[in-house]
Structure formats: C-alpha cells, structure tokens
Amino acid sequence: MIGLVKGMAVTLKGLVSPKVTYKYPDVPLDMPDRFRGIQYFDPEKCIVCNACVRICPTDCITLSGKPNPDPGKKGKVIATYEINFELCMLCDLCTEVCPTEAVVMTNNFELTAYSRDELYKDMDWLSKNDTKIRSENNVAAVMKGGRKDAE
Ligand code: SF4
Ligand code: SF4
Known part of the structure; x- marks a missing residue:
C-alpha cells in the first residue's frame, strides 16, 4: 500500500511539473x-585557398x-565546392581555418x-543553407541583436 501511494505521488508530481x-x-x-x-558556404567570399580541404580530417x-x-582582378574564383556528409563529422576545423568565413557552421x-x-551536398545546396547561420558567424545577426557571448 505504501508503495502504491509513493508511486501515485511520483505520477502526480510528474503531471504538474514543467514539460521537458x-x-x-x-x-x-x-x-x-x-x-x-x-x-x-558563400561562393562570393571564397578565395580558393584550399585551407579547408587541407585541414579536413576525413577528406570530405x-x-x-x-x-x-x-x-581587372587576379587570382581564382570558386567553380565547384562539395561536402560529403557521409564522412563529415562536423568538427568545425574547416570553418576555423577559412580566412574569409566563406564556410561557416549553422545550427x-x-x-x-x-x-x-x-x-553529397554541392555548392548550390550549401549556399542556400543560410537560414540558421550561428550568430557569431552571421554579421547581419550580430549587427541586429549583438553577440550573445559579448553581453
Ligand atoms: S566539419 Fe566536416 S568538412 Fe569541415 S573539417 Fe570537419 S569533417 Fe571536414
Ligand atoms: S578555406 Fe575558405 S576561402 Fe579557402 S577554399 Fe576553403 S572556403 Fe574557400
């Protein structure tokens, strides 16, 4: 009987506690x-330096x-850019080394x-994956709301 009361108490507590x-x-x-x-990935910012390719531990x-x-301009522009998400482990190294923030992580x-x-995501797909760019990489969001970690 005591066990039943204890069980009911736990159940009732669960009914009124906030949802998780x-x-x-x-x-x-x-x-x-x-x-x-x-x-x-922002093709306009990429300077084709290959740093992201060289640092990637999974060659993806x-x-x-x-x-x-x-x-009037020297150098190259990006023609194709692909990431194989069968292999990518979202380690962030490619974005850390990118000198222009052409490749950034999102949420x-x-x-x-x-x-x-x-x-297998190509440049077109990656450049459209722009709705959840994390705010520390998103200049527009930073200007609008300020960096969370700077508050
Ligand atoms: S996040 Fe993915 S693509 Fe970037 S370096 Fe890591 S494994 Fe490579
Ligand atoms: S590190 Fe950045 S700028 Fe260099 S190739 Fe990769 S995405 Fe382009």
Missing part, C-alpha cells in the same frame, strides 16, 4: 549558438577554382535522407 520534451519535428529545436551544424571536401572572369542539423547520394 519538445514537439519535434512540428516545433523546430532551438539549438545553442555554439552548436556545430551543417555548413553554409572537394573544390575547384577557375580564373577570375573580371580582367541546422537535419540531414536525414533516403539515399546516400543525397548526403
């Missing part, structure tokens, strides 16, 4: 700003450049797919 679960995926999860999610980035079409973690081929 989320209605995901109906309600999107608000990830912490330091979360390392799927990269955003492939890129190619082409001569700058602007005759997007949703990579489920029915086919392995879908985990």
